[in-house]
Amino acid sequence: MSANFSVKVGRHNDFISPSQACVVSLNSLKKSSPQAFDDDGLVQIQSKKLLNPDFNQASALSKSDPVKVSLHDCLACSGCITSAETVLIEQQSTGEFLSQLDTGKKAVVVSLSPQSRASLAAYYGVTPLQAFKKFTGFMKSIGVRAVFDTSCSRDLSLIESCKEFVTRFRDNKNLPILASACPGWVCYAEKTHGADILPHISAVKSPQQAMGAIVKRYACSSLGLQPEDIYHVTVMPCYDKKLEASREDFVFSGEVNEETDGPQMTEVDCVLTTTEVLDLLATKSADFTALEEAPLDRLLANVDESEQLFGVQGGSGGYAECIFRYAASVLFGKEVTGPLKFKVLRNSDFQETSLEIGGKPVLQFACVYGFRNIQNLVRRIKSGKCEYHYVEIMACPSGCLNGGGQIKPRKGQSAKDLIQLIEVTYANDIEIRDPFSNKITQGLYDQWLGHPGSAKACEIMQTQYHSREKTVGSYISDW
Amino acid sequence: MVSGLINANPVVHERKERSSRPCVNKILDSKIPSIHHVRDITDPEHPYSLEQLNVVTEDSIFVDDSKSYVKVTFTPTVQHCSMATVIGLSLRLKLLRCLPPRFKVDIQLAPGSHSTEAAVNKQLNDKERVAAAFENPHLVELVEKCLVSTEE
Amino acid sequence: MSLRLVQELAGHDDRVWSVAWRPGGGPSVLASCSGDKTVRIWEHSPGASPSSATWVCKAVLDSAHTRTVRQCEWCPAGKLLATASFDSTLGMYEKIGTEISFIASFEGHENEVKSVAWNSSGSLLASCSRDKSVWIWEVLPGHEFECVSVLNGHSQDVKMVTWHPSRDILVSASYDNSIKVWAEDVDGDDWRCVQTLAAPGRGHTSTVWGISFNATGDRMVSCSDDLTLMVWDTSADCVSTSADGVAPWKHLTTISGYHDRTIFSVHWSRVNGLIASGAGDDCIRVFDELRDNVSTLPGEGLSYEMVLKQEKAHSTDVNCVRWHPKEPRLLASAGDDGVVKIWELVGGDLPLLSNESLPYDPRG
Numbered sequence: 001m002s003a004n005f006s007v008k009v010g011r012h013n014d015f016i017s018p019s020q021a022c023v024v025s026l027n028s029l030k031k032s033s034p035q036a037f038d039d040d041g042l043v044q045i046q047s048k049k050l051l052n053p054d055f056n057q058a059s060a061l062s063k064s065d066p067v068k069v070s071l072h073d074c075l076a077c078s079g080c081i082t083s084a085e086t087v088l089i090e091q092q093s094t095g096e097f098l099s100q101l102d103t104g105k106k107a108v109v110v111s112l113s114p115q116s117r118a119s120l121a122a123y124y125g126v127t128p129l130q131a132f133k134k135f136t137g138f139m140k141s142i143g144v145r146a147v148f149d150t151s152c153s154r155d156l157s158l159i160e161s162c163k164e165f166v167t168r169f170r171d172n173k174n175l176p177i178l179a180s181a182c183p184g185w186v187c188y189a190e191k192t193h194g195a196d197i198l199p200h201i202s203a204v205k206s207p208q209q210a211m212g213a214i215v216k217r218y219a220c221s222s223l224g225l226q227p228e229d230i231y232h233v234t235v236m237p238c239y240d241k242k243l244e245a246s247r248e249d250f251v252f253s254g255e256v257n258e259e260t261d262g263p264q265m266t267e268v269d270c271v272l273t274t275t276e277v278l279d280l281l282a283t284k285s286a287d288f289t290a291l292e293e294a295p296l297d298r299l300l301a302n303v304d305e306s307e308q309l310f311g312v313q314g315g316s317g318g319y320a321e322c323i324f325r326y327a328a329s330v331l332f333g334k335e336v337t338g339p340l341k342f343k344v345l346r347n348s349d350f351q352e353t354s355l356e357i358g359g360k361p362v363l364q365f366a367c368v369y370g371f372r373n374i375q376n377l378v379r380r381i382k383s384g385k386c387e388y389h390y391v392e393i394m395a396c397p398s399g400c401l402n403g404g405g406q407i408k409p410r411k412g413q414s415a416k417d418l419i420q421l422i423e424v425t426y427a428n429d430i431e432i433r434d435p436f437s438n439k440i441t442q443g444l445y446d447q448w449l450g451h452p453g454s455a456k457a458c459e460i461m462q463t464q465y466h467s468r469e470k471t472v473g474s475y476i477s478d479w
Numbered sequence: 480m481v482s483g484l485i486n487a488n489p490v491v492h493e494r495k496e497r498s499s500r501p502c503v504n505k506i507l508d509s510k511i512p513s514i515h516h517v518r519d520i521t522d523p524e525h526p527y528s529l530e531q532l533n534v535v536t537e538d539s540i541f542v543d544d545s546k547s548y549v550k551v552t553f554t555p556t557v558q559h560c561s562m563a564t565v566i567g568l569s570l571r572l573k574l575l576r577c578l579p580p581r582f583k584v585d586i587q588l589a590p591g592s593h594s595t596e597a598a599v600n601k602q603l604n605d606k607e608r609v610a611a612a613f614e615n616p617h618l619v620e621l622v623e624k625c626l627v628s629t630e631e
Numbered sequence: 632m633s634l635r636l637v638q639e640l641a642g643h644d645d646r647v648w649s650v651a652w653r654p655g656g657g658p659s660v661l662a663s664c665s666g667d668k669t670v671r672i673w674e675h676s677p678g679a680s681p682s683s684a685t686w687v688c689k690a691v692l693d694s695a696h697t698r699t700v701r702q703c704e705w706c707p708a709g710k711l712l713a714t715a716s717f718d719s720t721l722g723m724y725e726k727i728g729t730e731i732s733f734i735a736s737f738e739g740h741e742n743e744v745k746s747v748a749w750n751s752s753g754s755l756l757a758s759c760s761r762d763k764s765v766w767i768w769e770v771l772p773g774h775e776f777e778c779v780s781v782l783n784g785h786s787q788d789v790k791m792v793t794w795h796p797s798r799d800i801l802v803s804a805s806y807d808n809s810i811k812v813w814a815e816d817v818d819g820d821d822w823r824c825v826q827t828l829a830a831p832g833r834g835h836t837s838t839v840w841g842i843s844f845n846a847t848g849d850r851m852v853s854c855s856d857d858l859t860l861m862v863w864d865t866s867a868d869c870v871s872t873s874a875d876g877v878a879p880w881k882h883l884t885t886i887s888g889y890h891d892r893t894i895f896s897v898h899w900s901r902v903n904g905l906i907a908s909g910a911g912d913d914c915i916r917v918f919d920e921l922r923d924n925v926s927t928l929p930g931e932g933l934s935y936e937m938v939l940k941q942e943k944a945h946s947t948d949v950n951c952v953r954w955h956p957k958e959p960r961l962l963a964s965a966g967d968d969g970v971v972k973i974w975e976l977v978g979g980d981l982p983l984l985s986n987e988s989l990p991y992d993p994r995g
Contacts, residue, residue, distance in 0.1 A: 192741070346777070347820050375739050375778040397821075472617045477561055479602075479612040580947055580968070583892060583911065605806065605838065605856075606893075606911075606948070607701075608788070610646075610666065611717050611743045611761070614698045 093242070094276050094283070097233055098142075100269075106231040107145040107223065111211045111300075114151045114311060115237040116274040118426035119406040122418070123278075124288050127428055129309055132301075135277075137294030138286055146223060149301035150234065151311040153211035155435035156444060157181070158312065160204045160461045161319060162326035163453035165390060169331065174199045176366075176381065176388040179319045181206040183244035184395030185374065186465060194467035196382050203462040207317065208234050208241055209250055211300070212267025213460050217252070218448050219300060227254050228263045233270045235277060237403030238396065242271040249463045273405025300440065302433075310431040315423060316399035320353070320365045320392035322435060327363055327389075328355050342367070349373050349397050352388070365390045370397035401426060489522070489556045491531050514540060516629040517551065517573050523565045523625055532556050534566060547581045549574060554589040563593055567603040568612055569625040632979030634915065634941045634962070638684040640971040642691075643667050647965035649702040649951045655709030659955065661686075661963055662712055663971045664700035669693045670714060670724070672731060673971065681958060682975045694733040695722030702746045702791075707753040711774075715744040721758050723774065734774050739766060739781075746791040750799055755779070757801050759789035765803050765813065767822055780822040784811055791841050796848040796901070800877060804839035810853055810863075814877045825877050828853075828863065833882030835861060840894060846901040850883070854897035854908055860886040860918070862935065886935050889916060892948075900954035903981045906935065907962055909949030915941040915964055915974070938979065945970060 100108055112135060114128070121131035136147040161179075168177055180186060180202040189197045205213065211234065216227040223230070234241065244250075245268035254262030272280070281288055296303050302311045312318035321340055328334040334355060342351040349369035354361040366388045368377050374393060380386040396402050401422045409418040435441065449457040517540060518530035529535045534553050541550040551570050555563040567586050574584050586603045588596045602608055612618050645666030653660035659681040661673040670692040676685035698717035705712050712731065714722035721737040721744055741762035748757045756768040756776065765782040788806035795802070801813040801822075809829035815822050828834055837856035844851045849866040864883040892911030899906050906918040917939035945966030955961035960976040 346779075372778045372781045375781070379738070379778075470617075472621065475615055475617050476565055476621070479564070479608065479615065479618060601806075601838070607745070607790070608761075608806075610699065614717055 093270060093272055094279050097270055097272060097280070098283070100231045101143040104143070106229050107225050108143065108231045108233060109146045109148065109215055109223070110139050110144050111148040111150050111153070111208070111215070111232070111234045113207070113234065113236050113400075114149065114154075114426065114430075115315060115400045115403065115406070116235045116277070117149075118315075118401065118422050119237065119274045120277065120288070121428075122422045122425040123407045123410075126289070128425065128430060129303075129307060130293060132303075132309070133293035133296060134288055134291040136296055137292045138281065138284075138288070140294055141286075142284060146297045146299065147301075148211065148215070148297060148299070149303070150207040150211050151302040151309075152300045152438070152440055153214055154207035154311070154317055155302070155438045155441045156214070156461065157204055157207050157210045158317070158319065158322045158435040159441060159452050160457060161202055162323050162330075163457075164202060164204055165323045165327055166330050167453070169327065169389060176200060176386055177202050177390045179317075179390075179392045179394075180204055180463075181317050181319065182240070182394045182396075182400075184238065184240040185393045187240065187243060188374075188395070189378075190465055191468045191470075193378060193382075197378060198465045198467065200381065201465055203458075203464065205461050205463050206244065208236060208244060208271075209267055209463070210461060212245075212250065214300060214444065216265060216267055217460065218444070222299060228265055231269050232267065233272060234268050235272050235274065236405060237274055237400050238405045239273060240395070241273075241405075245269070245271045247463075273403075274407050275405055278407060302438065302440075308431055309429065310433040312435060313427070313432050314399075315401035315426050316367075316369070316392065316394045320367050320390060323390055324353065324355070324363065324365050326436075332357060332362060346373070346376075350376075361387075364388045365392075367392045367394075369394045369399050371395065489525055489527065489532050491527055492533050514542070514549075514574070514577055516577070517570060519629045520566075520569050520573055521625045521628045522556070523562050523569070523621060528628060529553065529566065535570075548583050548585075549578065550585045550587070552587050552589050554592040558592070559594045563588065563599050564602055565618075565621060565625070567599065568609065568618065569622045571603065571609055572613065572622050573626055573629060632917065632939045633977050634917075634939060634944070634974040635977045637682050637961075637973040637975050638686050640671075640673055640686055640688065640973070641969065642671055642688050643669070643969045643971075645699075646947075646967040646969055647950065647971055648699065650953050650963045650965045650971055651703050651705055651712075652953060652956050652963065653705045653709045654707055654956050655705075657709075659958070659961075660689075660709075661971070661973070662703045662705065663965055664703040664714060665969070666699045667969075668696050668698060668700060668716075670695070670700055670703050670712070671971075681955070681961060681973075686973060689729075690731055692724055692731060692733065695724070695736060696720065698743075701744065704747050704749055706749045707751060711753075713747045713749065713756055715747040715758060717743040719744060719760070721747055721756075721768075723776070725774070735776065737768065737776055739778060740764070745789060746793075748792045748794050748801075750794040750801075751797050755794075755799065757792040757794065759792045759803055761788040763787060763789060763805075765789055765792055765801070765811075767801070767813075782813055782822055782824065784824045784827075785809065790839065793842050793844065796844050796846060798848065802842050802844075802851065804842050804853060806838045808835050808837055808839060808855075808857075810835075810839055810842060812877065812880060826879055828880060828882070833861070833885075835859070838893075841897045843897050843899040843906075845899045845904065850899075851880070852897050852899055852906050854894035856893045858887065858890045858892070858894065860890075860894065860897055860906070860908060860935075862886070862933075864933075884934050886918060886937075889937050889940075890914075895948065896951045898952050898954055900959070901956060902954065903959040903976075905938070905954070905976075905981070907952040907954060909944070909952040909964055911948045913943050913945055913947060913949060913966075915939075915944040915949055915952055915962070917976075939976075941974075944974075945972065 100106060117128050117131050120135065121128045139147050165177055178200045186201065189201060212232055215232050216230055220227045220230055250267045251264055253264055303309050312322055314321055324340060325336045328336045340353050342353045344351050350373045352364065352366040355363035364387050368374055368391050377391060394400060398419050402419050409415055445451055449460060518528060518535050520529045522529060522532055534555060539552045553566060553570065555566060570586050587600050593599055643665040647663050647665045650661055650663045658677055659675060662670055664670045671688050672690040673686050674689045675681050675683060679685045695714055696716040696718050700714050700716050702715045703712055710726055712724040716722065719740045719742050722733065723735040724731050725734045740760040743761045744758055746759050754770055756770065757765060759765045763783065763785045767779045768776045769779045771777060785805040786807045789803050790806060791804045793802055799815060803811045809827050811824050812826040813822050814825045830836055835855040835857050839853050839855045842851055842853045849864065851863050853861050862883040863880045865878045865880050890910045890912060894908050894910045896909040897906060908916045916937055918935045919938045921934045921936050944964060945968045947967035949964055949966050951965040953963050959981050962974040964972045
């Protein structure tokens, strides 16, 4: 599960390479378990082909509906993907996006990630605020209804993660808890480690999926829209987010009445990478630097009345930091102020921090980025030698700011220089604020979810993971 | 077995008479009779033999006993057939079983018969890859099914 | 020059893929590994010469793997034996006295592991797999192993890895027809590919199955499915040493026209300077640098000639050839016939390396 595909070899060695079994079921709106497909894994790549419509599965589709296998379904399969298909996948996303805007049947809502925002800002030499406003202006000019910021939904995800951590810590079960925000990591864990590791992964949804849930299951009414009339697009720093968006677990039914299920919808309909935004700008012959700065949609964005952007620290979501401080406070009554002291272990992508009381470590957290480090961590967990309570795991070395979908270095700019620039840009004039103080998330709890960790919050904001077996089809195409 | 067939409607040919046709310096009728049975290997997707589907013909099999060399050329039914490698594996397994160990075997796609001809040929002639494939129970099961029809 | 068969070691139930002589002192020990999922340890009678037909199987190691064991390698001190298997794991055995016990298994590769190699100090282990990656592992106290780096770069199956005889430079051979050279970054944070030897230009045109360094590490030889051996040289051009101190490799010569089928193995003796090859035409061949070559410029006009061809060395493909690390005339081979053979080079003047030969260091 790479931030890059195996054929687009990134500058770094350390990404998780795509594996072989299809993560996404061939019947994309189906809800039953993946164990149902064993021998049928043959997937046509050259065209969207029909599968056997008599597939005996409980499904929302009638028997006469053709089941389409799109290239999105094949993202996980290194055996299937050739470089031609990789290019096709990219074109498909921006193509789909533009055609949705053209047909005008649905309202298109775009959620921009702070990592993509920073990548754009660094590329064009503007501040994150400027980039956000120009991006908003551009999107609105091509017909997008609203532009949101996943820093906002990230706060919700962080709050729920804090609550979850404290509960699981007290139960002392399946520690360490492993962050769930990185789909590259999750897919790898599902395919390679299964039951050994999945119970450790946090059940909380990523900021992308949290935003999807908010937009389609709550905020739609504020927008005056039915959920099935919204086409929700996110802009993300990597390709694996496309895989995440297409997971069956994020499909839900609109409610018509108590007896019938409404139409099937998914939280995120389309994911564009930062580089695809550049393609879009080019397609529309837009000069980003010359774009007008439009007012921001403050409904779901971490920006206050004075246009001050805010959020947590950390290019990969700041999970370890946020949860550490919360746990220290709630579990041990210690208020940790000031920056956390991280100790660098084997390399800069493996760092740990701890809270000591009376000379004894009571909380041990780590940030583990990149495949080689994940390997060592997982090995330790499996052999029972892992002392951590929580680990922020990310598939990409240097974290999300270095995702495979981020804009590449300019000529003469080294990869290292670019990462440093993006990190500086990412933090540029963004006020660090505690997620619990976010008025928008407070409103979401007051009006909708109840309180952090409530039954409703868990229902909406949590997901599950599945061990994936390799199909015969994957062996046929790759031995 | 497979829900999305690569070639849903293959062209099926007559099976040629086998009995007593002397094959001049091609197939070793007397020394390795079972080599004929390569043609009876079943296609992985359809209940027809490779011969009936013209995947292999009499001319597909070249044997030089003095050099301990066999070459099999086959033509998959469809240009982009992803089952080509499975057919190749079944040919390999059959030949592995019916030929003495001194034989060197090359298996190739008929030129121009497949969109990724070079890649498939390379894979089928890499004995390490083939050996690993034969340790994979999923693939072995699939290939064995194709060979059932060739047992005497 | 000819090869005399010292002894045929039968026992494996399936093809033998690889053999490895144990380094270090004491009586000669040979490990072999097979499609029968085992590793066999062979020793000759104590007190007898290794070139005497007194070899017996001392142990059958079967705990590590559930599929073919593709390669086995002893660490430089001769205490540990690492194994690479199609079951996607690496295995580790420890030799204490006469006992060899299974001590660890490393997961990580996604599918068949094809090769394993120790660096010259025994502090690092490299492995490679059909998953296209090369892994570097560090040996920690208490027989713990940690992954140091996962190197992606090859676009296909990686067949073999081998280390430079004295420096921490790793070389890999692949189904993608290329050879890659890997070294640690200057800032030491990670490893990266510092050179790729591939066509167009001078490079193999089919799968590269093996590579072997000469004793001083300034030359290496590769073998391929394209029926050639290629000799690569790094001594000629000290000037263009790259920033990280790794001098670039240049193609020196291609040895072609000798092999009739895939060359599965090549080994450059650290003792006698000869190159041995094992191929799918059942032959073992030995090559030597052409001695009467007038040209004295380093890296120019050099060629190699075949000095020995052993037909039907095995009744099947020869999968591996390995010169003895100390005895100048001993060679071991492994074949699809399930047999390990020990050979002795007979006749001929061996170009023994002098004591002045030191490992090559381009930094001077």
